Amino acid sequence: MQFTRQIPVLGTWDVVVAGGGPSGVCAAVASARRGAKTLLVERYGVLGGNLTVGVVAPLLGHTAPGTMADEVRELLGGARYFDHETAKGKLAAWVSEAGAEIMLQAPVVDAVREEARLTGVVIGGKKGLACLRSKVFIDATADADLAAFAGVPFVQGRSCDGEVQPASLMFVVSGVKEDAITCESEEHHVPTPRGDYLDVCQKASEEGELPVNVTIVRLYHGPNPDERVVNATQLCGVDGTDPLAVGRAEVDLRRQIDKVVAFLHKYAPGCENCRLKITPGTLGVRESRRPQTKVILQRDDLLTGRRFPDAVVEEAEFCIDIHNPAGGGQAEGVAARVKPYSIPYGALLPQGATNLLLTGRAIGGTHDAHASFRVMNIAMALGQAAGIAGSLAVEKRIQPPDLDPQAIRAVLRAQGVKLTAAE
Ligand SMILES: Cc1cc2nc3c(=O)[nH]c(=O)nc-3n(C[C@H](O)[C@H](O)[C@H](O)COP(=O)(O)OP(=O)(O)OC[C@H]3O[C@@H](n4cnc5c(N)ncnc54)[C@H](O)[C@@H]3O)c2cc1C
Secondary structure (H helix, E strand, O other), X not given: OOOOOOOOEEEEEEEEEEOOOHHHHHHHHHHHHOOOOEEEEOOOOOOOHHHOOOOOOXXXXXXXXXXXXXXXXXXXXXXXXXXXXXXXXXXXXXXXXXXXXXXXXXXXXXXXXXXXXXXXXXXXXXXXXXXXXXXXXXXXXXXXXXXXHOOOOEEEOOOOOOOOOOEXXXXXXXXXXXXXXXXXXXXXXXXXXXXXXXXXXXXXXXXXXXOOOOOXXXXXXXXXXXXXXXXXXXXXXXXXXXXHXXXXXHHHHHHHHHHHHHHHHHHOOOXXXXXXXXXXXXXXXXOOEEEOEOOOEOHHHHHOOOOOOXXXXXXXXXXXXXXXXXXXXXXXXXXXXXXXXEEEHHHHOXXXXXXXXXXXXXXXXXXXHHHHHOOHHHHHHHHHHHHXXXXXXXXXXXXXXXXXXXXXXXXXXXXXXXXXXXX
């Protein structure tokens, strides 16, 4: 095979962050604020990932106070609920003011390696393929695209059958009454004239009034009182890294949205006259590649609230929220509670690539552990840690695996993060 032209090199940076979702923007800001020449490269035309284009809300999960998750929440208005539209501009300005360069509509499509070191990433764009060079790279693509291109081994899906969590399209409806119901989970019982809302959902599902496998229509507050964010549609068996599968899911899930809105009109008190307001510009992928890392976070680490001495995120907390890969509702009936746990630096270090860091949904964990740490507040705290690690490695002229995690912790502390674990 012969290419028609040479691939040009567009520049050299200290730190290149691939993927501008909640985790990637925090990584870029953290790196740039420490003086590293930083580039954030994103496949879409706006920043924010699921937080904007994905129409995902609210901001879920907790970490130790003082992380960038707190800063972003304040930036977006100070609540769990935020406006997806205004978030786009706020995040772009935030990244730019931190001093990071932003490259948009530039999907990362390959990696250039010299033995275990990455020397560049290849992007596709209006000018064709181009190469970006950097000392350190951070994979914030959620699907671990860059890690996969760099040859990092990965697994996909749960260990019993390889199935991943279902894909969804979340959406926002407006025109709801101010006292319209909310229902955040399978454990949130809400009385309605027809009975417990959860039972109403279940019955509608059994009678075909909801899409296949949709057994709950979760309703969250939106940024405005007459809005609800709806998390209901779901399609099992979608490989989010296969464009044809993503195309098929798009057709199916858009049809599901119409059916769910009809359900709301009929069964959700206060939503009788609701209208579809915002839908995502991309498929909602909960789970895809899970790279092999130095440390892989385990379910038991979360259940026991394990503390790692090299933790870069502490007091992480969110239930093990496994949307059923092979049916409706939760895979385990009820999402398991965790104890506040820590995330070790080793979970950000992929096997076999010395100058690559992972962040957000792409860090190393089992199917179960991933179902907890994937939420946005935890992803943002991870991004901050990855950005600090990248800039520190550049400053010290070493590779990320050679960095003393206590140096990352010291910077986190200096930035106001309340770390507690003994050193
Ligand atoms: C349907 C659904 C509902 C959810 N509900 C909630 C919720 O209510 N609350 C919550 O906190 N979390 C929720 N989550 C989880 C959460 O949204 C994600 O796990 C979180 O956004 C992960 O952050 P991230 O930055 O790692 O990834 P993402 O938000 O996915 O961002 C990744 C970014 O990388 C970019 N990218 C990907 N590949 C490339 C590439 N090759 N080159 C360049 N750029 C690339 C993407 O365009 C995107 O901007 C939900 C997820 C889904 C799918």
